[in-house]
Amino acid sequence: MPTLTIELRKQVVAPQLTHPLVQRVWRAVQRQVTVPQRWQQVSVVVVGDTAMKRLNQRYRHSATVTDVLSFPYGADGGEVVVCYPQAKRQAASKQVSVRSELAWLLTHGLLHILGYDHELAKDANVMRPLEQRILQYV
Numbered sequence: 356m357p358t359l360t361i362e363l364r365k366q367v368v369a370p371q372l373t374h375p376l377v378q379r380v381w382r383a384v385q386r387q388v389t390v391p392q393r394w395q396q397v398s399v400v401v402v403g404d405t406a407m408k409r410l411n412q413r414y415r416h417s418a419t420v421t422d423v424l425s426f427p428y429g430a431d432g433g434e435v436v437v438c439y440p441q442a443k444r445q446a447a448s449k450q451v452s453v454r455s456e457l458a459w460l461l462t463h464g465l466l467h468i469l470g471y472d473h474e475l476a477k478d479a480n481v482m483r484p485l486e487q488r489i490l491q492y493v
Contacts, residue, residue, distance in 0.1 A: 365400075376454065377399050
């Protein structure tokens, strides 16, 4: 069985998005969801507004800044891209801590690469409560 690597790459200064937070969220996800044993790597990439807008345009055809994008690697794992400035703005808007918002974005992104979705109401009715259960362990 391969060993799963969790990688954190920062393209912007993001002091509250740390490797221990990523690990903590990952362990919480594993408590609630079965992760394929064949997975080898999960990457978390932290970007700014310009890079996120570019990625969102390229992959989702939307010329806006979004908070998180997820890219499954197929059978091997995936990548979660978090926009740190957007996370900070959303935290302020929701009146929650930046750490709390980041934990939710990481959870949300990880669930997407594990195959969960929320576009349809029936799928959101599965994914949203699952996010809340996972965040209880973060």
